[in-house]
Amino acid sequence: MQQMFGKYGVLIACILLSLAAAHGDSDSAGPIYDIEAFGADGDGEKLNTEAIQKAIDQCAEQGGGIVRVSAGVFRTGTIRLRSHVTLHLMPGAVLLGSEDRSDYRRDMIHIDGASHVGITGSGVIDASGPAFWEKRHDRAHQESPESWRYVATWDYAHAERPGHAIRFLNSEHIRIRDVTIRNSPSWTLSFNNCRDVLVDGITIRNPLHGPNTDGIDIMSSENVRIVNCDIRTGDDAIVLKNDPRHEFPTRNVTVANCVLSSVCNGFKLGTESRWGFENITFSNSIIYSDDDMPPPFRVISGVAIETVDGGILRNVTVSNIVMKNVRAPFFIRLGNRGRDQEEPVPGSLRGVLISNVIATGAVIPSSITGQPGYPVEEVTLRDIHIETTGGGTDRMANRRTPMRPADYPEAFMFGSLPAYGLYCRYIRNLRLENVHIVADAPDARPVLVAKHGAGLRINGFSTELPDGGERIRLYEMEGVTIPPDGISEHITVVQK
Numbered sequence: 001m002q003q004m005f006g007k008y009g010v011l012i013a014c015i016l017l018s019l020a021a022a023h024g025d026s027d028s029a030g031p032i033y034d035i036e037a038f039g040a041d042g043d044g045e046k047l048n049t050e051a052i053q054k055a056i057d058q059c060a061e062q063g064g065g066i067v068r069v070s071a072g073v074f075r076t077g078t079i080r081l082r083s084h085v086t087l088h089l090m091p092g093a094v095l096l097g098s099e100d101r102s103d104y105r106r107d108m109i110h111i112d113g114a115s116h117v118g119i120t121g122s123g124v125i126d127a128s129g130p131a132f133w134e135k136r137h138d139r140a141h142q143e144s145p146e147s148w149r150y151v152a153t154w155d156y157a158h159a160e161r162p163g164h165a166i167r168f169l170n171s172e173h174i175r176i177r178d179v180t181i182r183n184s185p186s187w188t189l190s191f192n193n194c195r196d197v198l199v200d201g202i203t204i205r206n207p208l209h210g211p212n213t214d215g216i217d218i219m220s221s222e223n224v225r226i227v228n229c230d231i232r233t234g235d236d237a238i239v240l241k242n243d244p245r246h247e248f249p250t251r252n253v254t255v256a257n258c259v260l261s262s263v264c265n266g267f268k269l270g271t272e273s274r275w276g277f278e279n280i281t282f283s284n285s286i287i288y289s290d291d292d293m294p295p296p297f298r299v300i301s302g303v304a305i306e307t308v309d310g311g312i313l314r315n316v317t318v319s320n321i322v323m324k325n326v327r328a329p330f331f332i333r334l335g336n337r338g339r340d341q342e343e344p345v346p347g348s349l350r351g352v353l354i355s356n357v358i359a360t361g362a363v364i365p366s367s368i369t370g371q372p373g374y375p376v377e378e379v380t381l382r383d384i385h386i387e388t389t390g391g392g393t394d395r396m397a398n399r400r401t402p403m404r405p406a407d408y409p410e411a412f413m414f415g416s417l418p419a420y421g422l423y424c425r426y427i428r429n430l431r432l433e434n435v436h437i438v439a440d441a442p443d444a445r446p447v448l449v450a451k452h453g454a455g456l457r458i459n460g461f462s463t464e465l466p467d468g469g470e471r472i473r474l475y476e477m478e479g480v481t482i483p484p485d486g487i488s489e490h491i492t493v494v495q496k
Contacts, residue, residue, distance in 0.1 A: 049076045083114045156211045167192070283318070300411050452476050
């Protein structure tokens with residue numbers, strides 16, 4: 001464009017981009033700094049780290065604005081965004097991570113201590129992750145009765161690799177819109193000790209076998225909104241965690257209108273959970289795995305709610321979710337792993353509402369489990385429909401379930417469970433309202449097993465096994481309320 005319009009080319013380009021911004025193509029206003037004006041070349045070969053950083057630095061030093069990446073493939077190592085700078089990728093623009101580890105000081109895009117910073121536009125950030133992985137097994141495609149306990153990413157290891165594709169530390173007033181991020185070598189987009197974060201309309205695409213390629217990680221942060229995102233990745237799609245260095249919970253997080261796929265968990269709280277979570281909502285979203293994917297490539301838990309390192313988890317709502325081919329619809333776990341504790345002591349997990357969920361293609365029962373003296377409290381499952389494969393045996397129905405308080409929490413951690421729909425242990429005040437669980441094949445196990453708890457209220461719980469058998473087993477449960485019309489007459493209740 002500069003050649004076409006002579007000395008006025010840059011000015012005209014600035015005007016055109018400003019008009020586009022006024023019509024919603026960019027969140028930010030202000031001066032525009034085109035990386036090509038600083039020597040960047042979009043031929044896909046030249047290393048442009050220095051040129052891109054010069055554009056960012058000058059933009060920041062002049063009070064902020066937009067650093068523009070025009071159409072082309074711009075290879076780069078680590079670049080650092082600064083306050084009041086928005087990195088804007090035009091249509092056809094690709095920021096391509098170098099495949100040479102020595103070109104990185106840390107993450108591909110690194111932000112620390114910034115405010116009013118963003119990444120926008122319809123271009124692509126490609127972090128070249130597969131260049132840093134190597135295959136070590138080929139078990140994910142092997143057929144096995146126990147394949148539901150394997151994860152495709154276990155087939156791959158990583159040598160020395162860069163950090164995250166994009167990492168925000170100690171920052172605030174962050175806006176990420178519309179971009180596509182792919183092939184992350186590790187976590188894709190992470191926020192640690194950040195405030196006032198909006199992630200809107202982004203797409204994440206990582207290979208399903210990519211190790212540790214979380215989609216979005218929220219750590220020790222607050223006032224976060226994630227909306228309208230499409231994520232397909234090799235580790236947890238959206239996950240909330242804690243950094244033990246920041247002694248406060250991850251809180252005030254809203255996730256809505258997202259489409260998620262993974263070989264790990266769809267939406268997850270934990271594993272790192274020293275300081276807990278509070279005021280979290282997840283709604284109006286789809287979690288899926290493709291029909292032709294074998295179990296190791298399927299989502300493990302659609303929704304995993306965990307605190308295992310002493311943290312307090314409270315006030316979580318999940319609503320209006322559709323799940324397809326997810327191994328376990330729900331996994332709620334109060335454990336005692338004790339990471340970052342001098343002496344492991346369980347925290348607390350209470351105040352969870354899961355409602356209006358349809359889950360089909362499940363192969364692992366959902367579970368809600370606490371610890372002796374530390375029950376999971378005040379959980380409500382309302383208006384839930386689950387279709388599972390069934391086929392459980394008498395041996396599975398009578399199997400003793402291990403405790404494993406310190407193990408890494410995952411839906412398959414207990415092995416085969418003695419219920420085909422929902423297994424509960426160490427609970428207090430669990431409410432099941434209009435819960436319907438269907439097994440595709442006859443199953444010798446009860447649909448529901450509840451052990452060691454109090455305050456179980458059932459109002460509308462049904463199943464439709466092909467042979468008509470329906471059972472609930474209760475062990476050492478107190479204060480059980482089952483209205484006469486709340487359960488089909490075919491269900492038997494066993495108290496031991």
